[in-house]
Amino acid sequence: MTFVQSAPQLGNPYREDRVLQAWLARVLPEAQRRAAEADFEALAEYAQHAYTRQTATTPGEPTLTQWDVWGQRIDRIELTETWREGPALAAKHGLVADGHDRTLGEFARVQQFAKVYLYHAASAFYSCPLAMSDGVATALRDATNTALRDRVRGHLLSRDPATFWISGQWMTENAGGSDVAHSETTARKAADGSWRLHGRKWFTSAINAEFALALARPEGNPEGADGLALFGVETRNADGSWNGITIDRLKDKLGTRELPTAEIHLHDTRAELIGDAAHGVRAITPVLQVTRLWNAFGSLSTMQRCLMLVRDYARRRKAFGKTLIEQPLFADSLAGWEAGFEAAFHLAMEVALLLGRVESGKGDAGDAALQRLLTPLAKLWICRLGVRIASETIEALGGIGYLEDSGIPLLLRDAQVFPIWEGASNVQALDFLRALDKLGVDPLVNAVDGWLEEADDAVVDADAEAIHAAIRHADTWLRDHARDADALQAGSLRLGNTSARTLAAALLARHAAWAQRERHDAQSAAALRRFCAHGLDRIIDFSPA
Numbered sequence: 152m153t154f155v156q157s158a159p160q161l162g163n164p165y166r167e168d169r170v171l172q173a174w175l176a177r178v179l180p181e182a183q184r185r186a187a188e189a190d191f192e193a194l195a196e197y198a199q200h201a202y203t204r205q206t207a208t209t210p211g212e213p214t215l216t217q218w219d220v221w222g223q224r225i226d227r228i229e230l231t232e233t234w235r236e237g238p239a240l241a242a243k244h245g246l247v248a249d250g251h252d253r254t255l256g257e258f259a260r261v262q263q264f265a266k267v268y269l270y271h272a273a274s275a276f277y278s279c280p281l282a283m284s285d286g287v288a289t290a291l292r293d294a295t296n297t298a299l300r301d302r303v304r305g306h307l308l309s310r311d312p313a314t315f316w317i318s319g320q321w322m323t324e325n326a327g328g329s330d331v332a333h334s335e336t337t338a339r340k341a342a343d344g345s346w347r348l349h350g351r352k353w354f355t356s357a358i359n360a361e362f363a364l365a366l367a368r369p370e371g372n373p374e375g376a377d378g379l380a381l382f383g384v385e386t387r388n389a390d391g392s393w394n395g396i397t398i399d400r401l402k403d404k405l406g407t408r409e410l411p412t413a414e415i416h417l418h419d420t421r422a423e424l425i426g427d428a429a430h431g432v433r434a435i436t437p438v439l440q441v442t443r444l445w446n447a448f449g450s451l452s453t454m455q456r457c458l459m460l461v462r463d464y465a466r467r468r469k470a471f472g473k474t475l476i477e478q479p480l481f482a483d484s485l486a487g488w489e490a491g492f493e494a495a496f497h498l499a500m501e502v503a504l505l506l507g508r509v510e511s512g513k514g515d516a517g518d519a520a521l522q523r524l525l526t527p528l529a530k531l532w533i534c535r536l537g538v539r540i541a542s543e544t545i546e547a548l549g550g551i552g553y554l555e556d557s558g559i560p561l562l563l564r565d566a567q568v569f570p571i572w573e574g575a576s577n578v579q580a581l582d583f584l585r586a587l588d589k590l591g592v593d594p595l596v597n598a599v600d601g602w603l604e605e606a607d608d609a610v611v612d613a614d615a616e617a618i619h620a621a622i623r624h625a626d627t628w629l630r631d632h633a634r635d636a637d638a639l640q641a642g643s644l645r646l647g648n649t650s651a652r653t654l655a656a657a658l659l660a661r662h663a664a665w666a667q668r669e670r671h672d673a674q675s676a677a678a679l680r681r682f683c684a685h686g687l688d689r690i691i692d693f694s695p696a
Contacts, residue, residue, distance in 0.1 A: 156467070156468060156551070157467050158206070158464075158557075159460040159461070159463040159464035159467065159548075160463050161198070161199055161202045161203075161456070161459055161460060161463070162199075162459055162463065163195050163196075163199065164195045164198050164199070164269055164272075164455060164456075164459065165191045165192060165194070165195035165269055166192075166195065167459070168455065169674065170492075170493050170496050170675075171265065171268065171496075173662070173666055173670070173672070173675070174496070174497070174500055174662065175265065177662065177665050177666075177669075178258075178261065178500070178504065179258055179261060179262065179265075180258065183255065183258055183262065187262050187265070187266075190244045190245070190266060191265065191266065191269060193244065194240075194244060194266055194269040194270045194273075195269050197240065197270070197273055198269060198270070198272060198273035200273075201233060201273035201274075201275075202273065202456075202558075204232075205558055205561075206557075206558050210408070210409075210561070211231040211232070211409065212231065212408050212409060213228055213229060213230050213231060213234070213401060213409065213410075213411040214228070214229045214401075215227070215228055215398060215400065215401050215411075215413075216228075216229070217398065224397065226393060226396075226397060226398040228358065228359055228398075228401075228411050230359060230409075230411065231275060231409045233273075233274065233275040233277065233409060234275060234277055234359075234409055234410075234411075237274065237277035237281075238312050238315050238317070239312040240270070241277070241281055241315065241317075242309055242310050242311055242312045242315040243310065243312065244266055244270075245263070245266070245310055246263065246266055246267060246270060246278075246281050247263075247281055247284050247285045247288065247307060247308060248308045248309070248310050249262050249263035249266065250263040250264075250285055250441075250507075251285075251288055251289075251308050253511070255507075256507075256511050256513065257504075257507045257508045257511045257513040257514070258504075258507055259507050259510070259511065260503040260504065260506045260507035260510070261500060261503045261504050261507060263503075264444070264448050264499070264500070264503040267281075267445065267448045267449070267452070268448050268451055268452050268455070269452070270452070271448065271449045271452035271453070272452040272453055272455065272456040275409035275410070276407045276409060276410040276565065277409075277410075278445065278449055279356055279357055279407070279410050279572075280317035280318065280319065280356070280357035280360055281317065281445075282441070282442045282445030282446070282449075283317070283318050283319055283320050283356070283357065283360075283438070283442060284307045284316070284317045284318040284360075285307075285441050285442070285445065286320070286437065286438030286439070286440075286441040286442045286445075287303075287307060287318040287320065287362070287364055287438060288304050288307040288308055288318075289437045289438065289440075289441050290364065290381075290425070290434065290435060290436075290437040290438045291303060291304050291307075291383075291425070292304075292437075293426075293437075294425045294426055295425075295426045295427075296383070296423060296424060296425055296426065299383050299423050299425070303316070303318075303362055303383060306361065306362070307362070316360070316361040316362055317357060317359075317360045317361060317362075318360050318361070318362045318363060318364065319355055319356060319357050319358065319360040319362070319363035319364075319386075320363060320364045320365075320435070320438055320442075321352040321355050321363050321364065321365040321366070321384075321415075322334075322352075322365075322366050322435070323352065323353050323354040324336065324350070324351060324352060324353050325351065325353050328354070329574055329575070329578050331366055331376060331379065331432060332374075332375050332376040332379075334350075334366055334367070334368060334379055335350055335351070335368075336348060336349065336350025336351070336352065336365065336366065336367040336368065336417065337349050337350060337367060337368055337369075337370060338367040338368065338369045338370065338380060338382060338422065339369075339370055340369070340370075345421060345422075345423075346369075346382060346421070346422045346423065346424060347395070347419045347420060347421060347422065348365060348367050348382060348384070348395070348417045348419075348420040348422050349417055349418060349419065349420070350367065350416070350417050351414070351415070351416050351417070352365070352414070352415050352417065353414055354402070354412060354414075355412065355413045355414070355415050356410060356411075356412045357410065357411065357412075358386075358398060358401075358411050358412070358413035358415065359411055360386060361385065361386055361387065362383065362384065362385055362386065363383075363384045363386060364381060364382070364383060364384075364425070364435060364438065365381075365382050365383075365384050365417075365422065366379045366380070366381060366382075366431050366432065366435070367379065367380060367382055367422070367431075368380070369428050369429075372428070372429060376432045377429060377430055377432075378429060379429070379430075379431040379432055380424060380425075380427065380428045380429055380430075380431040381424075381425040381426065381431035381432075381434040381435055382422035382423060382424060382425060382431075383422065383423045383424075383425055384420060384421070384422045384423075385421075394420055394421055395417055395418045395419045395420030395421065396415055396416070396417060396418075396420060397415065397416045397418065398413050398414070398415050399413070399414040399415060399416060400413065400414055401413050402414065404568075405564050405567060405568075406561070406563075406564030406565040406566075406567055406568055407564075407565055407568050408564075439573055439574065440506075440523075440526055441506075442572075442573045443526055443527065443529070443530040443573050443574070443579075444499070444502055444503060444506065444526060444529065444530070446530050446533075446534055446569050446572055446573055447495075447498075447499045447502070447529040447530055447533040447534065447569075448499055448503075449569060450495075450533050450534045450536070450537030450566065450569045451492070451495060451496055451499055451533065451537070453537050453540075453541060453562055453565065453566045453569075454492045454495070454536070454537050454540045454541075455492070456562060457540050457541055457543075457544040457562055458485075458488060458489060458492060458540070458544075460544065460548075460559070461485060461488075461543075461544055461547045461548070462476070462485065464547070464548060465481060465482075465485065465547070475547075481547075484543070484547075485547075486677075486678075486681055487681060487685065488540050488543055489678065490677075490678040490679075490681035490682040490685070491536055491540070491682060491685075492536070492540065493659060493675065493678045493682075494652070494655035494656060494658070494659045494678070494679075494682045495532070495533045495536055495655060497655060497658035497659050497662055498525070498528070498529050498532075498533065498651065498654060498655040498658055499529050499533060501525065501654075501658050502522060502525045502526055502529050505518050505519075505521055505522035505525065506522055508522075509522055517594060517597075520590045520594040521594045521595075521598055523586050523590065524583065524586050524587070524590060524594060524595060525654065527574075527579040527580070527582040527583040527586065527647070528579070528583055528647055528650055528651040528654065529651065530573070530574070530579050531570075531576050531579035531580060531583070531644075531647045531648070531651060532647070532648055532651035532652065532655075533651075534566075534569035534570040534576075535570050535576060537566045537569055538563070538566045538567055538569070538570060540566075541562045541563040541566040542563055544559060544562060544563070545559055545560065545562075545563055576644060576647075577643075577644060579647065580643035580644040580646070580647040581640065581643055583643065583646070583647050583650070584639060584640070584643045584646075587629065592625070592626050592629055595622065595625075595650060595654065596622055596623075596626055598654065598657070599618060599619070599622045599653065599654065599657045602657040602658055602660065602661040603615055603618060603619070603657055603660055603661070605661045605664065606657075606660040606661050606663065606664040607664055610660045610663065610664060610676070610679065611680065613683070614656070614660065614679055614680060614683045615660070617656070617683045617687055618653055618656050618657050618660065618683065618687065620688070621649055621652070621653040621656075621687035621688045622650075622653045622654075622657075624649070624688055624690060625646060625649050625650055625653065625690060628642070628646065628690050629646070642690065645689045645690045646690055648689040649687065649688050649689040649690050652682075652687045652689065653687050653688075655682075656679065656682055656683055656687055659675060659678065659679045659682065660679055662675055663675035663676040663678070663679050664676075
């Protein structure tokens with residue numbers, strides 16, 4: 152009989168994830184972990200079910216019907232099966248609500264992001280509107296429009312599918328993405344005191360959302376970013392019709408194809424001011440801090456999916472008399488990818504923990520400073536690493552990995568959005584520079600010293616010295632270039648990568664010491680050695696020719 156290679160199988164993403172299991176055991180209080188266990192298990196089982204369905208069916212995409220048979224403009228969007236399942240899953244398992252649940256205390260965010268990590272790869276990017284909903288709920292906490300705040304947050308944080316809403320964020324216009332200063336959408340105050348928006352929004356992800364935050368310039372306001380105000384828009388009228396919104400088309404994207412991203416026009420769209428009639432860009436900053444962390448965890452979820460499939464395939468595929476996992480070169484490559492992933496996981500989880508401490512009031516000024524500095528670093532480095540590991544996954548599976556119906560190219564196409572969404576890598580590097588200018592480098596240096604002190608002598612001297620040397624070099628480089636704005640900007644991406652890798656290594660060192668001491672498990676220590684050996688320092692000074 153002709154040989155047919157068996158396909159890789161996806162194991163249980165919760166029970167079979169050593170990195171996640173060990174981190175939860177070390178950090179999350181046992182009672183809280185047990186209370187959340189049913190959700191963790193259910194999301195992992197859903198991930199397995201969704202993967203099986205994906206590999207057995209033809210992928211679908213949302214469709215837009217602009218006109219009905221009688222010539223009425225309807226702009227009806229039909230969603231895929233996975234997206235139709237999303238609201239019930241998100242509400243039931245608290246994928247947004249957990250992060251704002253005061254009863255969970257300082258661990259609210261880590262419990263939430265553990266769930267996000269388990270869900271994202273199975274979500275067909277329904278995680279995108281969940282990220283925006285989380286960010287919008289965060290931004291609305293301090294809104295002076297208390298009636299809107301209480302009404303909308305109640306929906307965004309609902310655990311009941313019948314009342315659960317998702318939110319979009321409408322910032323991008325034809326003039327550009329990250330630079331919103333030239334936004335052309337205007338806001339007019341009607342005679343009854345309500346606001347009406349007019350303009351075009353060029354990238355509106357999850358256009359099916361019930362609510363959105365939108366930037367617009369009130370008439371009479373000055374040009375520039377400070378003249379923009381932040382508005383809340385309920386996308387539908389009471390009768391279900393669109394609230395002054397027409398959908399020009401759905402975007403045809405490289406990836407995230409089940410996510411309905413639209414180009415829209417606003418015509419007399421009813422809106423409410425969130426706060427002041429200016430400085431809207433500042434008001435939307437809390438959204439970005441949260442959604443950037445969702446980016447990092449979405450990328451981690453993709454990496455976990457890739458590595459689980461590669462590992463399983465390597466045990467099934469035999470070549471030149473041995474399975475792939477027994478081939479030294481393949482095993483060496485896989486170990487390198489896994490080491491990078493494990494370091495990235497610890498960096499993202501630390502940011503989630505810090506965010507939870509700050510939001511719960513348990514953290515201090517040092518926690519707040521560190522969280523502010525680490526957020527752009529996690530987004531910058533982890534999201535790029537995810538693209539690399541997704542690409543390596545295609546190569547690891549060879550020709551089959553290049554075929555669409557294997558489901559593997561989807562992982563790479565979807566991973567590519569993470570370095571772009573909510574600010575590309577250069578934007579993150581410059582944001583990190585701004586945070587350094589305000590907070591200084593000491594919070595990073597002190598954090599590395601503290602984490603290595605916790606690691607004690609469980610970490611080999613060579614690794615500890617590599618970590619110390621990299622953070623010292625970053626500190627020295629910053630001081631040497633402090634008065635040269637062009638040199639700082641030019642080197643900011645290299646500085647960001649060095650800082651992210653160094654901090655991730657120090658966090659992995661702390662965890663590796665715990666794993667060896669409490670569990671007699673040397674796998675994290677081996678990952679640390681491998682990660683450090685690959686090189687932490689990415690700062691290179693380029694002298695003028």
